[in-house]
Amino acid sequence: MLLLVGEGVSNAETATEPVIGYEIVTTYVSRILIKLDLRDRGQAVVFAHRTGLVGQI
Known part of the structure; x- marks a missing residue:
């Protein structure tokens, strides 16, 4: 679920x-x-990116 949030999915x-x-x-x-x-x-979203769950900012 956090992956989806990190990718901006509503x-x-x-x-x-x-x-x-x-x-x-x-x-x-x-x-x-x-x-x-x-x-x-x-x-x-920021957390997911910073922890590497999704691509880096």
């Missing part, structure tokens, strides 16, 4: 998969932000 875009609903995506993203002590999706 919750709605992620939820288009038939297995994952919008509410589940929102919950997962919220939990990732809490566990990593991040304020918002923007910080999650």
